Amino acid sequence: xxxxxxxxxxxxxxxxxxxxxxxxxxxxxxxxxxxxxxxxxxxxxxxxxxxxxxxxxxxxxxxxxxxxxxxxxxxxxxxxxxxxxxxxxxxxxxxxxxxxxxxxxxxxxxxxxxxxxxxxxxxxxxxxxxxxxxxxxxxxxxxxxxxxxxxxxxxxxxxxxxxxxxxxxxxxxxxxxxxxxxxxxxxxxxxxxxxxxxxxxxxxxxxxxxxxxxxxxxxxxxxxxxxxxxxxxxxxxxxxxxxxxxxxxxxxxxxxxxxxxxxxxxxxxxxxxxxxxxxxxxxxxxxxxxxxxxxxxxxxxxxxxxxxxxxxxxxxxxxxxxxxxxxxxxxxxxxxxxxxxxxxxxxxxxxxxxxxxxxxxxxxxxxxxxxxxxxxxxxxxxxxxxxxxxxxxxxxxxxxxxxxxxxxxxxxxxxxxxxxxxxxxxxxxxxxxxxxxxxxxxxxxxxxxxxxxxxxxxxxxxxxxxxxxxxxxxxxxxxxxxxxxxxxxxxxxxxxxxxxxxxxxxxxxxxxxxxxxxxxxxxxxxxxxxxxxxxxxxxxxxxxxxxxxxxxxxxxxxxxxxxxxxxxxxxxxxxxxxxxxxxxxxxxxxxxxxxxxxxxxxxxxxxxxxxxxxxxxxxxxxxxxxxxxxxxxxxxxxxxxxxxxxxxxxxxxxxxxxxxxxxxxxxxxxxxxxxxxxxxxxxxxxxxxxxxxxxxxxxxxxxx
Numbered sequence: 001x002x003x004x005x006x007x008x009x010x011x012x013x014x015x016x017x018x019x020x021x022x023x024x025x026x027x028x029x030x031x032x033x034x035x036x037x038x039x040x041x042x043x044x045x046x047x048x049x050x051x052x053x054x055x056x057x058x059x060x061x062x063x064x065x066x067x068x069x070x071x072x073x074x075x076x077x078x079x080x081x082x083x084x085x086x087x088x089x090x091x092x093x094x095x096x097x098x099x100x101x102x103x104x105x106x107x108x109x110x111x112x113x114x115x116x117x118x119x120x121x122x123x124x125x126x127x128x129x130x131x132x133x134x135x136x137x138x139x140x141x142x143x144x145x146x147x148x149x150x151x152x153x154x155x156x157x158x159x160x161x162x163x164x165x166x167x168x169x170x171x172x173x174x175x176x177x178x179x180x181x182x183x184x185x186x187x188x189x190x191x192x193x194x195x196x197x198x199x200x201x202x203x204x205x206x207x208x209x210x211x212x213x214x215x216x217x218x219x220x221x222x223x224x225x226x227x228x229x230x231x232x233x234x235x236x237x238x239x240x241x242x243x244x245x246x247x248x249x250x251x252x253x254x255x256x257x258x259x260x261x262x263x264x265x266x267x268x269x270x271x272x273x274x275x276x277x278x279x280x281x282x283x284x285x286x287x288x289x290x291x292x293x294x295x296x297x298x299x300x301x302x303x304x305x306x307x308x309x310x311x312x313x314x315x316x317x318x319x320x321x322x323x324x325x326x327x328x329x330x331x332x333x334x335x336x337x338x339x340x341x342x343x344x345x346x347x348x349x350x351x352x353x354x355x356x357x358x359x360x361x362x363x364x365x366x367x368x369x370x371x372x373x374x375x376x377x378x379x380x381x382x383x384x385x386x387x388x389x390x391x392x393x394x395x396x397x398x399x400x401x402x403x404x405x406x407x408x409x410x411x412x413x414x415x416x417x418x419x420x421x422x423x424x425x426x427x428x429x430x431x432x433x434x435x436x437x438x439x440x441x442x443x444x445x446x447x448x449x450x451x452x453x454x455x456x457x458x459x460x461x462x463x464x465x466x467x468x469x470x471x472x473x474x475x476x477x478x479x480x481x482x483x484x485x486x487x488x489x490x491x492x493x494x495x496x497x498x499x500x501x502x503x504x505x506x507x508x509x510x511x512x513x514x515x516x517x518x519x520x521x522x523x524x525x526x527x528x529x530x531x532x533x534x535x536x537x538x539x540x541x542x543x544x545x546x547x548x549x550x551x552x553x554x555x556x557x558x559x560x561x562x563x564x565x566x567x568x569x570x571x572x573x574x575x576x577x578x579x580x581x582x583x584x585x586x587x588x589x590x591x592x593x594x595x596x597x598x599x600x601x602x603x604x605x606x607x608x609x610x611x612x613x614x615x616x617x618x619x620x621x622x623x624x625x626x627x628x629x630x631x632x633x634x635x636x637x638x639x640x641x642x643x644x645x646x647x648x649x650x651x652x653x654x655x656x657x658x659x660x661x662x663x664x665x666x667x668x669x670x671x672x673x674x675x676x677x678x679x680x681x682x683x684x685x686x687x688x689x690x691x692x693x694x695x696x697x698x699x700x701x702x703x704x
Contacts, residue, residue, distance in 0.1 A: 025049075028244055037286065058090045061218075063090065071097075117190055149170050230261065250264075293311055302611065348545035351535075366503070370527045413479025414448055
C-alpha cells in the first residue's frame with residue numbers, strides 16, 4: 001500500500017509538517033510539537049504507516065508514554081482507526097513497564113526471584129526513616145517533600161556526594177535517603193525509581209540481556225519526551241543505539257516537571273546525542289484562537305534554552321486575552337464567585353499551587369455553588385507555616401498550654417531561651433500566662449521581658465478579633481513574619497490562611513473551619529459534572545478548556561524568584577526561571593476561546609503577566625517571596641555571617657543608611673535601637689521592623 005492509498009483508506013488528513021513526521025521512520029528523529037498541534041494523531045498515524053505501508057512487524061515497535069492512562073488512550077486511538085487485532089500486537093508501555101520486563105527477563109535468565117515493587121510500603125519506609133533520623137513524626141507535607149527528593153536524586157542518577165550537596169528543605173535528607181534505601185533492602189523490595197535504576201544497570205552490565213531487547217525491538221517511539229528524566233533518556237538511548245530508529249516526540253517549551261527530575265536538556269542536545277538526527281517541527285496550533293496563540297508564542301520566545309520555532313494558529317481571530325485588574329486577592333475571589341454563579345460554558349481557573357484553590361472552594365461551599373476540582377492536595381494542612389500559625393491561635397485561646405508554647409516560643413522574636421521557656425512550663429500554675437511567667441523571671445533580659453509582655457497582650461487581644469485580623473497580628477506584630485523570612489519559609493501559605501480567616505468573625509470558629517475544609521478535601525469535594533473547574537497548571541497539562549482564568553499570578557508565586565543580573569544562561573537560577581515561564585505558557589495554551597489574567601498592581605503582579613499584557617516591567621522592585629523554590633539546586637543556601645561580621649553590619653546601620661532585603665528589595669533605615677531597625681522599603685508606605693542580628697546573620701539583609 002502506498003502512502004496516498006493509506007491516507008485515503010483510513011481518512012487521514014494531515015498538514016505538510018505532520019505528513020513529514022508520519023513518514024520519518026529511519027534513524028533518530030526529534031519531533032517538536034507545539035501545544036494543540038495534533039501530536040497523538042501523528043503518532044498513531046505513523047504507527048499505521050509503518051505497519052501497512054512499510055511492512056514493519058508490530059511486535060518490533062515499542063511506544064513509550066509518560067503515564068499508564070496515556071498508553072491506554074493511544075492503544076484505543078490506534079484500534080479505532082486501524083482495528084483491534086493489530087492494536088493488540090503493538091506494545092505501548094511506560095518506562096516502568098519496560099523496566100519491569102527487563103527485570104523479569106533477567107530473573108528468568110539467572111533463575112533469581114526479582115524484588116517486589118513497594119507501593120504503600122515505600123511510604124511507610126519514608127515515615128520510619130524520617131522518624132529514626134530526625135526524631136520527629138513525618139507530616140503529610142514531610143512525606144511528600146521527602147518522596148519528591150528521593151525521586152529526584154534517583155532519576156538524576158546523583159552520586160552520594162551530589163546527594164549530600166542537594167539544596168533541599170528536607171531536614172537531614174542524605175541520612176533519610178540512606179535509611180530509606182536500607183529499609184527497602186531489608187524488606188527485599190524496590191521502589192518505582194529503583195525499578196528503572198536496576199533495569200538500566202542490568203542493560204549496561206549484561207550484554208546478553210541488552211542484545212535480547214535490541215533484537216526484540218527495532219523501532220522506538222517516545223511520547224512526551226520533555227517529561228522524561230535523565231535515567232529514562234539514558235535507557236532509551238542505550239536500547240536504540242544499534243538500530244538508531246529512535247523517534248522522540250515532545251516540546252521543551254512544555255517541560256514543567258523539573259521537581260520530578262524531567263530532563264528537557266536531552267531534547268535541546270538531541271542532535272549532539274544522536275549524530276545525523278533529523279529535527280522536525282509541528283508549529284500549527286489547532287486548539288486556540290489566534291489572539292491566544294500569538295500572546296503565548298511571544299512569551300515563550302523569551303526563553304533561550306530551546307529550539308527555534310514559532311507557534312501559529314490554524315483558527316481565526318475571535319478569541320481574547322484580557323486583563324482583569326484586582327485590588328487584592330479577595331477581589332479576585334469575589335470576581336470568580338460571580339463567574340461561578342453564571343457559569344454556562346466550560347471554564348477553568350488555573351493556578352500554580354494547590355492551596356490557591358482553598359479560598360475559592362471555601363467561598364463556593366459557603367454559597368452552595370457547583371464546581372469541580374482536580375488533583376486536590378492535603379499537604380497544605382500539615383505545612384510547618386500552617387501548623388505554626390494554628391499554634392499561635394491555640395495559644396491565644398489557651399495561653400497556659402505548655403506543649404504548644406514549647407513548639408513556638410523561639411518563633412516569636414522575643415529572645416526567649418529554651419531554659420526560660422522550660423522553667424515557665426514547669427512552674428505553670430495557671431495563675432499567669434506562660435509569656436507572663438517568662439517575663440517574671442529574674443535572669444531574662446530587659447528586651448525579652450518587654451517583648452513577652454507585649455506578646456501576651458497581643459494574644460489576649462486576638463481573641464476579640466476576626467481570624468484574619470488575628471493572623472495579620474501574628475505575622476506583623478508577633479515576630480512570625482521575620483521568623484519565616486529568616487528561615488526561607490513559604491509565606492504564601494500564611495497569605496492563604498489570612499484570606500480564609502477574613503471570612504471568620506470569631507477566632508474560636510477558625511480552627512473548626514480549617515478542619516472542615518480538610519475533611520472536604522480528603523473525602524473529595526465538588527461536582528464531577530460541573531462546568532466550573534479548579535486546577536493547578538500542572539494537572540491541566542494535556543487538557544483544554546473553552547475559557548481559562550489564570551489566578552494568583554503573583555510575583556513570588558509565578559515566578560517564584562527572578563534570577564540576579566549577570567546570571568549565566570545555563571545556571572540553575574536561569575534554568576529554573578525558564579521553567580517558570582514554560583509553566584505560565586502551558587497555562588495560557590489550555591484556553592481555546594478566552595483567556596483572562598488577573599493582575600494586582602506593579603509590585604504584586606507576575607512579571608510574565610506584564611510581558612503577556614505588554615505592561616512596563618518593574619523587575620528591579622518586584623518582591624521576591626521567601627517561599628521554597630520547587631526546583632532543585634535553584635537557590636543555594638547562603639553561607640551565614642560570623643558573629644563579628646554581623647556586629648560590624650549592625651554598627652554601620654545608622655539612620656539614612658541604604659540596605660537591600662532579599663524579599664522587600666531596597667530600603668532606607670529611618671530609626672532603630674541597634675538591634676531592631678525600622679526600614680522603609682521602596683514602593684511601600686509604612687516602615688517594617690527588622691531584627692538586624694537575624695537578618696544579617698542569614699544574609700537576608702545586606703548593606704548597599
